[in-house]
Amino acid sequence: MAKTMGAVMGDNMEEEIILETERLALRRLRRADYADLCLMLKDEEVMYAYEHAFEDWEAADWLDRQLMRYEKYGFGLWAVILKETGELIGQCGLTMQEAGEREVLEVGYLFRKDFWHCGYALEAAAACRDYAFEKLGAEEVYSIIRDTN
Template identity: 65%
Template structure:
């Protein structure tokens, strides 16, 4: 039986494992899925991505988790919490990335909301962020559905490109979880 970190009505979230490499490749090597990153990842970059998540579990106690569709058990994406830099501070971010075949079905919102609530309930944080590239309209819609509002803009330098981002966040009080 799978040990879920989080569970929603339709989804189970569990720690990623080495055996997830092929499923991660299917997502992270899809140019359309990775448009906000400006490139699909090589096999070596996917392995580094996976190793980074495994390291986060040890270091932080959380990271991006595998999102599994309860009905049928398909690996459909990743969603979870990571520590990110914003405004000179380290903040807890809800991040999500799903296989294209599972877009526009509410899975990202469902998983992101569960991660947001986990951050408030289990980690005791008072504010949760999603740092989203300005051109990523779908992710911005997920953040808004997750109760987040824009708090500021900044730029990330990634893969040789300066990428404008918007910092969305929601506080515990705004989420009604005081």
């Protein structure tokens, strides 16, 4: 189960941690994370379910959408930080998504390919699922998987 933590030091400044697991810390993305996000969003292999690697403008738009989600909902996709190194290795969180005729709360994630097959996605997604039920009081949480994934 994930636990909530106040703050940790990183990049010579305090960063608010939303969730912490054994190996990971999740915090809000910020504009300074753009280059790290591009390591995922511009990678053909990572973005196969989206059918293409993102261009610069698409990556910037992606980050803008996450920042907007924080303002609108109080959550979105969060930066996943490997506690051992302080490195941003992925993003995982909660988003509102269209599913048929309604909008649902979804757990989603995307990780750098050099961190695949280590259990990080499962660890982060489980923490986000628990957060949705325990902190947000959600009655249901979805995981929408594209047929290309």
